[in-house]
Amino acid sequence: MFVNSMNFRELRFARAMKFTIHEINNRTDLLPGITIGYQIYDSCAEVAMALKLAFQFANGMESFFNNTDSCVKSAAAAVPALVGDSYSISSITMTRMLAAALVKLVKYFGWTWIGAVRSDSVYGNTGMASFLKAAQEEGICVEYSEVFYRTEPRSKLERVANVIRRSTARVIVAFLHEGEVRLLLEELTRQPPPPLQWIGSxxxxxxxxxxxxNMCAGAIGFGVPRSVIPGLREFLLDLSPAQALKSPLLTEFWESSFSCSLKGSSEGARECDGSEDIRALQNPYTDTSQLRITNMVYEATYAIAHAIHGVICNDTQCDKSAKFTPCDPSILNTLTYVNLTYLTLAIIQHIQTCFKVVKCPLPLPFFVFKITMNVLHLSNVFQVPRSVCSESCPPGTWKAVQKGKPVCCYDCIPCAEGEISNKTDSLNCVRCPPEFWPNTQRDECLPKPVEFLSWDDTLTVLHHILSTQLQCCVTVLSYILV
Structure with a gap:
């Protein structure tokens, strides 16, 4: 009996690296006369294991595990470069960049009041921390920020779901792994919340x-777009039982895929008889229709090759005697300036039963992200929702922040007598000059009207009488003083 514990998708990544290195070694314009070697190890999706292997590679240590978990010094030189783990928890740079891009996307649609849910892992915590920091700088407020992990008790998941149901934010940013998204959506389906706009990592x-x-309809986010790698599919399928036996990893793949044993390597299983057809398999290893992360492996391997070429090669030849030190700065510096075409992100939108993809090339370095197109107004499918804590305050009012709430939550207070505000979301009102007074809406100061008195007006007559009497009194007083 075979228990399929192998991640076939991860195996495709590893084989894609081997394919890329073979392709590089067969080129005459890149590292001519130089053959690149490689070692591939399984980190088992554990950060500690990935870091341990990385240190071993960098220090020229060959991995040799035994009961004491020790390692033995290898005679081989330290490797000049590493292609990182496929999991974002070990290769976190992409996560930080995507967090900044998601903030720009949220701001683009005018969403200032959002909810946030993350995985309680390095991926979720790091990604969300980057997102929240960038969101605060852009004036975006977070109503709630919840965290859970898929192995936690169901009560924790129910509590997170209830927070989402009670919230007033109509946009939710989810930095979660696939398994956690699935659990959360299944829980929310039991008692669906009001319609939400999902932003996916x-x-x-x-x-x-x-x-x-259904509640994910219209979900948007950034991902690495699918690509085409000429020749990769044929390389992946060019595998026979004899070739599989040369590698324990490929032996496990073959036996797991066809539920048979290669030359009695598995007790109690039928022997593979040669009728197994790898081209008939339908699994993540043979699926080359969505080459996203696989293409990143391809690009990363080529980047390393170009960096090494820049250090040891000139226009005509390469220095075969070149030696590298651990973490060689010359390789690192050259790698920084490798001129790959561009890194491409895709804005992914879930529309009913398909994806809508808009590619956004980001020239390196990609610290500045700008949406230069009318990306996704969800036209003809969904109406772009509004998600604000408080609506904008019109002219004639000023914003008063609600006590104990984020700055995005406020009341609109009418301007006091004699004051106006002539802008939306004014922080205060201003008093009109003495010769002006506010209009009815209190958004403009108008000149006070000038009134002239006529000679036959009662007020004018009284004014003259009083003025004459006052003049007489003043004259009498002057006589007395004399």
Whole structure:
């Protein structure tokens, strides 16, 4: 009996690296006369294991595990470069960049009042921390920020779901892994909240499984777009039982895929008889229709090759005797300036039973992100929702922040007598000059009208009488003083 514990998608990543290195080694314009070697190890999706292997590589240590978990010094030189773990928890730079891009996307649609849910992992905590910091700088307020992990008790998941149901924010940013999104959506389905606009992180937004959840309709986010790598599919399928036996990893793949044993390597299983057809398999290893992360492996390997070429090669030849030190700064500096075409993100939108993808090329370095197109007004499918804590205060009023709430929550207070505000969301009102007074709406100061008195007006007559009497009194007083 075979228990499929292998991640076939991860195996495709590893084989894609081998394919890329073979392609580089067969080129005459890149590292001519130089053959690149490689070692591939399984980190088992554990950060500690990934870091341990990285240190071993950098220090020239060959991985040799035994009961004491020790390692033995290898005679080989330290490797000049590493292609990081495929999981974002170990390669976090992409996560930070996507968090900044998501903030720009939220701001683009005018959403200033959002909810946030993250995985209680390095991926979720780091990604959300970057997002929240950038959101605060952009004036975006967070009504709630919840965290959970898929192995926690169900009561924790129910509590998070209830927070979402009670919230007034209509936009929710989810930095979650696929499994946690699935659990959360299934819980919310039991008692659906009001319609929400989901903003997805790269870990789940590209997964077509979530198209089956109606509440995810219209979800948007950034992901790495699918690409085409010429020749990769044929390389992946060019595998025979004899070739599989040369690698324990490929042996496990073959036996797991076809539920048979290669030359008795598994007790109690039928022997593979040669009738197994790898081209008939339908699993993540053979699926090359969505080459996103696979293409990043391809690009990363080429980037390293170009960096090494820049250090040891000139226009005509390469220095085969070149030696590298651990964490060689010359490789790092050259890698920084490798001129790859561009890094491309895709704005992914879930529309009913399919994805809508808008590609956004980001020239490196990609610290500044700008949406230069009318990306996704959800036209003809959904209406863009509004998600604000308080509506804008019109002219004639001023914003008074509600006590104990974020700055996005405020009351609109009418201007006092004699004061106006002539802008939306004014922080205060100003008093009109003495010769002016406010209009009815208290958004403009108008000149006070000038009134002239006529000679036959009662007020004019009284004024003259009083003025004459006062003049007489003054004259009499002057006589007495003399």
């Amino acid at each position: 790269d870990a789940w937004i590209v997964d077509p499984e979530f198209l089956r959840f």
